[in-house]
Amino acid sequence: MEQLIIPAIIAIVIAFFSVYSLTPIVIRFLEKRHATVTDVNKKEKTMVPRPGGLSIIVGVILSLAVLYSFFPISEILVIGITSFLAFLVGIIDDRKTMGGWFKPLALAFCAAPIILLGAYDSTLDFPLFGSVNIPILYLGLIIFMIPVTGNTFNSIDVLNGIVSGFTTIAGFALSISLFILQNYEIAIACLLLSFISLAFFKYHKFPSKIFPGDSGALVFGAMYGTIAIVGQVEVIAAVIILPAVINSFLFLSSVKKIVEHRQIKNPISHTLDWKLKSTIEKHAPITLVRLLVARKPLSEKQISIEIFKLAIFSGILGIITAFLMGVELS
Amino acid sequence: MNVSIFAFIFSMWVLILLGGGVLVLFIGPTSFEVIYDIEPLLNSGLKVLIALVLIFIWVFLLTKIKNWIFKKQIKS
Numbered sequence: 315m316e317q318l319i320i321p322a323i324i325a326i327v328i329a330f331f332s333v334y335s336l337t338p339i340v341i342r343f344l345e346k347r348h349a350t351v352t353d354v355n356k357k358e359k360t361m362v363p364r365p366g367g368l369s370i371i372v373g374v375i376l377s378l379a380v381l382y383s384f385f386p387i388s389e390i391l392v393i394g395i396t397s398f399l400a401f402l403v404g405i406i407d408d409r410k411t412m413g414g415w416f417k418p419l420a421l422a423f424c425a426a427p428i429i430l431l432g433a434y435d436s437t438l439d440f441p442l443f444g445s446v447n448i449p450i451l452y453l454g455l456i457i458f459m460i461p462v463t464g465n466t467f468n469s470i471d472v473l474n475g476i477v478s479g480f481t482t483i484a485g486f487a488l489s490i491s492l493f494i495l496q497n498y499e500i501a502i503a504c505l506l507l508s509f510i511s512l513a514f515f516k517y518h519k520f521p522s523k524i525f526p527g528d529s530g531a532l533v534f535g536a537m538y539g540t541i542a543i544v545g546q547v548e549v550i551a552a553v554i555i556l557p558a559v560i561n562s563f564l565f566l567s568s569v570k571k572i573v574e575h576r577q578i579k580n581p582i583s584h585t586l587d588w589k590l591k592s593t594i595e596k597h598a599p600i601t602l603v604r605l606l607v608a609r610k611p612l613s614e615k616q617i618s619i620e621i622f623k624l625a626i627f628s629g630i631l632g633i634i635t636a637f638l639m640g641v642e643l644s
Numbered sequence: 645m646n647v648s649i650f651a652f653i654f655s656m657w658v659l660i661l662l663g664g665g666v667l668v669l670f671i672g673p674t675s676f677e678v679i680y681d682i683e684p685l686l687n688s689g690l691k692v693l694i695a696l697v698l699i700f701i702w703v704f705l706l707t708k709i710k711n712w713i714f715k716k717q718i719k720s
């Protein structure tokens with residue numbers, strides 16, 4: 315354990331400060347190129363640079379490269395490659411809005427390095443009841459998991475600071491769970507994700523100076539999903555991101571098909587004092603934000619705080635699940 | 645604080661734990677090969693089918709809870 319501390323600190327410092335120092339440069343670069351989009355939830359017309367995925371992926375690659383130099387294991391390599399492939403998928407979608415099926419299909423291919431490098435264990439662990447070995451089915455689970463986590467994180471990127479704040483909370487909860495299960499190297503890799511998203515949150519929080527775009531959100535999601543697979547904490551990882559899963563679930567069960575989120579009717583509208591309220595449009599999907607503002611209108615900042623509370627709650631449930639992994643009902 | 649959404653997350657967590665139990669204790673050890681003398685792959689396929697039916701019921705239940713929460717939120 316002691317020999318892990320110095321590499322962990324070095325990798326974390328690189329992860330945090332690379333994103334923290336690079337993001338302002340990316341902001342200026344995007345502004346110069348007029349790569350900005352309207353922040354639809356601001357009263358005055360506000361243009362925000364997008365995508366910030368570039369600084370996020372640099373932080374991911376640099377910090378994982380440092381970690382790999384200390385611990386040359388295939389799991390760390392796989393996390394880096396899968397995240398980079400997800401970044402490429404995201405950057406394509408940022409530049410040109412693709413159809414609803416593009417991202418799930420392309421992200422399924424991003425899972426290939428996990429299978430090709432054999433960085434997985436086909437045993438699925440459940441708390442209290444033990445585990446099941448599903449060799450063939452697990453391959454399907456890997457191909458399924460990266461698109462699911464990628465799109466789940468992407469679909470929660472709806473308001474200022476939510477996806478980066480949510481990733482920070484989820485990352486820390488998953489890291490703690492991995493430490494509890496004594497999977498130290500992957501726990502450190504997960505800490506890198508937390509610090510990268512924390513550094514980006516500094517610029518993404520309300521009022522946003524930059525948006526991560528699909529390239530940023532997909533990197534967060536794909537990296538999280540890959541950590542869950544290579545760290546053998548699939549169930550815990552799913553529990554931790556339940557608020558985001560609920561958001562995707564609510565969306566899919568309302569729309570009943572896979573579509574690009576920009577193609578649907580906006581589930582929220584604005585009050586006169588520019589708070590967010592549930593739309594009266596019948597066919598608009600019921601999303602997590604719409605559910606939160608159904609009772610009364612809330613400001614963008616209030617909604618972020620509500621979602622972070624839900625993230626902390628599910629993070630605690632995830633950590634309890636990690637403790638329950640060691641308990642078996644006989 | 646939106647207590648009903650916290651309750652929704654908690655109920656999903658309980659369903660995940662119970663679902664894991666069903667998978668490990670019942671579906672995993674079940675073998676149709678002994679009863680019907682079928683191929684191992686078909687045996688796995690049948691187990692996947694049962695798991696999918698359970699997931700369908702799970703999603704159906706959650707959809708009902710979601711609609712109930714949304715209606716309750718609007719009314720209050």
